[in-house]
Amino acid sequence: MVRLLGSIMLTKRGFTFHSLISAKLYPRFWNVIDVTKHRNQIMQNIKHSCLLVVLMLLSACASNVVVNGDIPKPLMQQLPLTAKLNFSEEFLNYTYVEQDKKRVIKSLDFGQAQVELFRVVFGSAFRLSEGNTTASDIEITPKVLSIQYSAPRETALNIYEVFVKYRITISDANQQKLADWVIKGYGKTPTAFLKGADAAFNAATNVALRDVGAQISIGLPLQASIKALTLAKSFNRDGVSTLPTTSPTSFALPSTASEAEVKAARVKALKAALKGAIRAEGQE
């Protein structure tokens, strides 16, 4: 409502943004003077005023936003698998840099927040293997595919929005790809309860990351390859699945069977379970 657009008028006390009110109607108020007589004073006033305007405009903008992660631990049953998280350097330090100078933010740094997200979510789903020496059943590699955002001044909506897209590649211990999963997270937050654009983008990005975490938590145990691996891993030495939720499944082995025989039987059961899971998913 406050209109700062319009003609700029030079006065003895500075310069004036003038929109609707005519100086001719209010000569005493606007105090219009001859520019040539007070040139130095006016130039100084212009400099001060420009500085003030720039400071005001800068204070209204978000610049470099650093997202503080706020991801709770998901309420999910841990699967009997060991997972290793592979974060690339680019992923660990991911910062979206805005190329368009007219847009609201210069950069959005959420590398730390997304690493926390994947650690919390996959840490609840699996036992995480630390370091390079520990063996793991699966390896998980997340990658940022794209990020988009919008601010109220761009959309005329009263909300800040963040949209983030990830590709999550899951491979087994032999680097065989098991799943390639694209997940999109969307977060929005109203402007009313937030004081600045920085806080709004921080909140909206957190909502988007929570959305990604929610989809992983719900969808991961339903992935065919994860189901099959979980089932295969759940067979104990006696060939009986220890999973509480799966139907009784077993492979017969004599009690004198060697470790190698148990391992071979596990691989066989894994292949059968994989086939069954893929077939079941196809039927769904």
Next chain:
Amino acid sequence: MSLDVIAKFRSLIFMISAISVGACTTVSVDHVQLANRIDIAKGESIVILGRHHSAEFETEPSLVSCVGDRVQNGATKVSIIPEKEFTDGFYPYFESRIAPLKIDRLKDIFSVPLVKQKLQTLDLRYMIWIEGSTERTGSAGSMSCTIAPNGAACFGFGTLEDTSDYEAIIWDVQNYKEVARVSTEAIGTSYIPAFVIPLPLLARVQANACQGMGTQLVEFFEGESTGLKVRPQ
């Protein structure tokens, strides 16, 4: 009479008339009770959650916490679980994409063993979903501002009209039934006269909608009129 005195007199009249008009809000509250009684025992708890699934609106967390405070203050035997504490505790089941829109889906979520186990520690009886938002529905007038090293000044007059439209749906989570609905609509106009200094007379539309909704919810849980009145602010 000099021009200065006339100008001062005019500005005084302008200020007095602006203040006397004041900001006003009209609130209307409708409710439907679908169960004969909405019982709650001492120690049982309620959670109030905002709907965030729609792209068209975003239920403000400030409104949800305001209604929660209002119910907590009005209904003494009710214990309110804060929205963030609940959604974090049951993450990811109450995130915008996954949260149940129908009560049958809530039954499915509450049958998940880990959720069921956590639920037993809370003694949760009712879940209240609030849907809606406060939007600017109109504005008029204009204002000019002057910025100078010696100071700043504004001149003009503007009005803003805000509308709050919220609906609260109460679910009985023990019997898996919807027991009541409360709709609140508040319309308010704010006035911003400015003569050197802007003097905003803001209508607290969302706060009044919160009061109206909170008062009605308190009446549900207390079982009778509590004497709490909606006071326009």
